[in-house]
Amino acid sequence: MAVAETIAAPVEGMRSDLMRQRIRSAWIFLAPMLAVLALVAGWPLVRSIYFSFTDASLSNIEAAQWIGFENYLSVTTLKSGRVIYDGLLADPIWWRAVWNTVRFTIISVTLETIFGTIVALVLNAEFRGRGIVRAAILIPWAIPTVVSAKMWSWMLNDQFGIINDILMNLGIISSKIAWTANPDTAMAAVLLVDVWKTTPFMALLILAGLQMVPGDIYEAAKIDGVHPVKVFFKVTLPLIKPALMVAVIFRMLDALRIFDLIYVLTPNNSQTKTMSVYARENLFDFDKFAYGSAAATFLFLILAVITVVYIVVGRVNFDGGR
Amino acid sequence: MAGLLLRDIKKAYGTVKVLHGIDLDIKSGEFIVFVGPSGCGKSTLLRLIAGLEDITSGTLQIDGKVVNQLAPSKRGIAMVFQSYALYPHMTVYDNMAFGMKLGGGGKAEVDQRVREAAEILQITPYLDRLPKQLSGGQRQRVAIGRAIVRDPKVFLFDEPLSNLDAALRVQTRIEINKLHERMEGVTMIYVTHDQVEAMTLADRIVVLNAGRVEQVGAPMELYHNPDNLFVAKFLGSPSMNTIPCVVEAGGAEARVRPNGCEPIRVKAAIPESAAGAKATFGVRPEDLEITTGDDALFRGTVDIVEHLGEVTLVYVDIGTDEPIVAKLDSDIPFAKGEPIALTSAQKHLQVFDEKGVAYRRI
Numbered sequence: 001m002a003v004a005e006t007i008a009a010p011v012e013g014m015r016s017d018l019m020r021q022r023i024r025s026a027w028i029f030l031a032p033m034l035a036v037l038a039l040v041a042g043w044p045l046v047r048s049i050y051f052s053f054t055d056a057s058l059s060n061i062e063a064a065q066w067i068g069f070e071n072y073l074s075v076t077t078l079k080s081g082r083v084i085y086d087g088l089l090a091d092p093i094w095w096r097a098v099w100n101t102v103r104f105t106i107i108s109v110t111l112e113t114i115f116g117t118i119v120a121l122v123l124n125a126e127f128r129g130r131g132i133v134r135a136a137i138l139i140p141w142a143i144p145t146v147v148s149a150k151m152w153s154w155m156l157n158d159q160f161g162i163i164n165d166i167l168m169n170l171g172i173i174s175s176k177i178a179w180t181a182n183p184d185t186a187m188a189a190v191l192l193v194d195v196w197k198t199t200p201f202m203a204l205l206i207l208a209g210l211q212m213v214p215g216d217i218y219e220a221a222k223i224d225g226v227h228p229v230k231v232f233f234k235v236t237l238p239l240i241k242p243a244l245m246v247a248v249i250f251r252m253l254d255a256l257r258i259f260d261l262i263y264v265l266t267p268n269n270s271q272t273k274t275m276s277v278y279a280r281e282n283l284f285d286f287d288k289f290a291y292g293s294a295a296a297t298f299l300f301l302i303l304a305v306i307t308v309v310y311i312v313v314g315r316v317n318f319d320g321g322r
Numbered sequence: 323m324a325g326l327l328l329r330d331i332k333k334a335y336g337t338v339k340v341l342h343g344i345d346l347d348i349k350s351g352e353f354i355v356f357v358g359p360s361g362c363g364k365s366t367l368l369r370l371i372a373g374l375e376d377i378t379s380g381t382l383q384i385d386g387k388v389v390n391q392l393a394p395s396k397r398g399i400a401m402v403f404q405s406y407a408l409y410p411h412m413t414v415y416d417n418m419a420f421g422m423k424l425g426g427g428g429k430a431e432v433d434q435r436v437r438e439a440a441e442i443l444q445i446t447p448y449l450d451r452l453p454k455q456l457s458g459g460q461r462q463r464v465a466i467g468r469a470i471v472r473d474p475k476v477f478l479f480d481e482p483l484s485n486l487d488a489a490l491r492v493q494t495r496i497e498i499n500k501l502h503e504r505m506e507g508v509t510m511i512y513v514t515h516d517q518v519e520a521m522t523l524a525d526r527i528v529v530l531n532a533g534r535v536e537q538v539g540a541p542m543e544l545y546h547n548p549d550n551l552f553v554a555k556f557l558g559s560p561s562m563n564t565i566p567c568v569v570e571a572g573g574a575e576a577r578v579r580p581n582g583c584e585p586i587r588v589k590a591a592i593p594e595s596a597a598g599a600k601a602t603f604g605v606r607p608e609d610l611e612i613t614t615g616d617d618a619l620f621r622g623t624v625d626i627v628e629h630l631g632e633v634t635l636v637y638v639d640i641g642t643d644e645p646i647v648a649k650l651d652s653d654i655p656f657a658k659g660e661p662i663a664l665t666s667a668q669k670h671l672q673v674f675d676e677k678g679v680a681y682r683r684i
Contacts (some may be wrong), residue, residue: 216407219374222470224421225395234424238411 045300051293053183058289071294088294096270097278098302104187104274105255110252112242115195116202121232123203124210134207141200152193156265158179183237186271190262197261198254202247209243210236245316249307256303275299324385324475324509325350326371331380333366333533337343340366341533343380351507357520357531358556365480367530368513372478373402384476390586395421400469405483406461408453408468414440415449432471439470442504443497447653459490466501470568479512483519491519493576499523517557529553551602551678553646560635560647567603567673572591572596576681578603582641586619590673590681601681602674607635609670610648618663620646627656638662 005047052071056064073087088094123134155162158178167173183236213236221231237244259276266272273281279299283292310316326348333341341363348354354365369375371382373394381388389397408417418436427435440446440564443463453461462482469477479498482493484621499522502510514520520527521541529536529544529552537549541624548554565580572594580603581584588603605619621639634652637645656662673681 214405214407216403216405217409220401220403220407220409220468221421222374223372223394223399223401224424224468225393226421226424230424234420235409235411 006160032116048293048300049297051290052297053138054290056290056293058284058287059132061289064290067290072298088291088298093270093273094275094278094295097273097275100187100250100272101256101258101274101276104190104194104258104272105252108191108255109248109251111195112199112202113248114170116206117244119199119203120200120206120210121236123207134203137200137203139200140197141204143197145197145260146264148197149193149261152189153180156189180266181269183269183271184230184267186266190265190272193265194255194258194261198251204252205247206240206244209240209247212243213239218321242316245314249310250313252310253303253307256306275302325352325388326476326509326511327381327383328371329381329383329408330368330380331361331370333375333467339533341378346528346535346538348509348511350509353502353510353512353523353525354528355520355524355526356513356528356530357517358536359514359531361491361532363533364513364515364530365509366598368401368478368480368511370519371476371511372399373397374401395425398475399478400472400474400476402462402465402469402482404481406453406465406485408461408464410453411450411563414445414464414467417453417464418471421468422471435471435473436467439467440523442470443467447507448656453600459494462486462494463484466498470501470505475508477508477510479510481512481514482512484516495519495522495678510647517559521557527557529556531556547680547683548672549590549680551604551674551680552672554604554672556607559609560649561612562604562672563644563646564602564604564607564674565642565646567601569596569599569601569673576673580642583620586671587668587669589668589684591684592673592681596675602678604672604674605666605670607647607649609666610646610650610664611666612648612650612654613663613665615665617665619666620662620664622646622662624656624658624662626658627658636662638664683684 051061051064053066053068054064055067055070069087071083071087073089076084076086078084103159119137123130123137129159143151154160156164156179158164158176158181161176161179163179164173164176168176177185181210217235217239218231221235226234257276259275259280262272262274262277263280275295276299279295281292282288282295326346328344328346329342330341331344344367348639356367358364370377371384373389373392377390382390384397386398404670409420412420415436418439419432422432422435423429426495437446443528445460445463445467448456448460448464449519453464457462462485465482482498483494486494498512500681502523510518512523524541526538527541527544530540531552537544539547541557544553545557551564555564565583567578567580569578569592570577570585572576572592574587576590576591576592577585577675578588580600586603592601610619618652620638620640622638622645625638625639625645626637628635628637629652632652633649633658634654636648636650636656638648639645646664670684672683675681
């Protein structure tokens with residue numbers, strides 16, 4: 001605190017040499033990172049946005065012509081007087097993908113937050129072998145998504161999958177279900193795998209928050225005679241809220257971009273097609289590079305808006321709330 | 323109005339025994355201080371009384387009722403933690419009202435109690451602030467306020483002053499003393515490693531060492547008549563000078579000869595059978611004075627001189643491993659290497675047997 005104050009409020013007109021030197025070294029340390037970021041993130045982003053305003057195609061990217069907002073929305077009035085809307089904003093499949101993504105994000109992040117909190121609370125308690133359990137629980141998160149998606153796709157397989165087998169033997173279902181292909185269950189399957197995979201990540205972030213809560217507060221609450229459930233909602237939750245908010249935004253950004261899991265687990269299923277899948281499809285499969293770029297740009301826009309709204313409305317404090 | 327009765331209280335963590343059978347009678351309204359070096363089990367004992375830890379064996383009674391299995395909130399206690407343990411996201415008011423509010427206290431009643439406690443501790447202007455907007459001393463008051471609001475029969479303090487600076491510590495100590503006078507009939511149990519706090523606050527001090535009670539008694543009683551070497555050395559600053567000695571004679575004409583010194587006549591109940599036994603001779607630095615006569619107990623040279631303002635500590639090399647410390651008048655000039663002779667009235671001299679148990683003074 002004291003240090004931050006001295007840096008934030010130097011005596012007026014007294015920007016010392018030392019201060020200038022510190023700022024200079026800060027920039028020197030930041031420069032390599034900024035350069036790499038500009039190269040691998042900034043430049044592609046700018047290119048994508050640029051292509052979304054052209055008629056570029058995969059076979060001939062260099063010959064791209066500027067066509068303005070045509071990829072987003074083009075209005076053509078026919079001789080008959082009929083008006084035809086075309087472009088991304090008029091594409092029901094796109095909006096379907098947007099809805100799929102948002103639905104996926106809301107459900108998966110909600111479930112992961114709840115389960116992650118429960119897991120974190122358990123891991124925060126003292127018990128034998130806690131270190132091993134903490135490490136073990138990270139395994140789903142550590143497995144590459146493509147691998148775990150393939151693994152689950154086998155387990156969920158309609159013919160040979162172990163899940164169908166178990167459910168059949170238990171008599172819960174009467175006929176085998178094609179979990180990943182069936183429009184009714186595809187989204188559920190994706191959610192299941194995503195929750196399985198990312199709950200550990202949430203748990204770890206929340207656990208970090210929990211460990212910032214001093215233990216004696218719980219003892220004070222014990223002496224005050226506060227019921228444990230009330231302690232959780234009145235003491236623990238408010239105190240880990242900053243960490244929770246940051247964890248949620250991490251997961252939300254991730255979920256809104258989801259691609260690999262769905263691409264492997266439920267390819268070509270309109271129930272689970274997300275914005276990223278849609279963009280890739282157009283970019284590479286359909287040879288509509290410019291159109292795909294428009295979708296990617298729009299995805300970026302949606303992400304940016306949601307993030308800003310979340311940070312402002314949720315008053316997220318990236319300093320950890322202290 | 324509640325006394326406490328501790329009978330053979332033991333505490334072990336796994337195979338590590340922390341407390342080895344504590345017996346204690348605490349009268350209603352008494353101010354008891356647990357004191358001892360770190361790791362002696364004093365905080366553990368307090369936490370057992372609070373109910374924050376399980377008692378391994380033995381019984382604990384509060385107000386005549388066995389409370390071993392009772393939840394902390396049902397024991398009629400309140401506790402002030404060393405780290406204050408305030409809820410950081412709640413205002414001072416909410417911190418103090420939290421327990422009562424959730425305990426189903428009426429709004430008006432809660433409000434009245436909180437305001438009363440705030441008034442006593444002079445924190446009324448800060449009721450709307452968050453703990454982080456308060457100084458250490460103010461936070462400690464809030465923690466005490468929260469305890470007062472609970473209207474406890476037994477007040478527990480776990481080293482409440484150790485996070486405060488020296489000046490504030492003295493001030494808060496006086497306030498805690500006042501609080502005890504004000505809260506008539508409320509038993510207070512206070513844990514500290516600071517002997518000054520123990521001496522100034524306690525009706526009775528419980529000196530703990532390595533999970534055992536060394537001695538229980540009024541502060542001055544412990545100071546003047548320590549049961550053993552540990553208590554003798556623990557209370558008093560600088561601590562008592564102790565020198566290994568040999569008992570030359572017991573009985574009415576008891577005499578001991580500290581290593582490297584002349585024999586010293588002592589008024590202690592040393593049995594005649596103890597003649598020739600090893601023992602420890604002790605005298606407090608404040609009981610030593612300079613002598614020019616032939617009654618010197620120690621003769622040596624000045625080694626180190628520490629000026630504290632009101633007194634001067636003189637470390638005298640008398641040929642033993644440790645120098646002898648004397649607390650002397652600050653007006654006397656001393657020079658390193660200067661010869662010096664020290665004496666003390668016979669009533670101040672103490673002798674401890676080989677096991678460190680004091681021979682009663684007569």
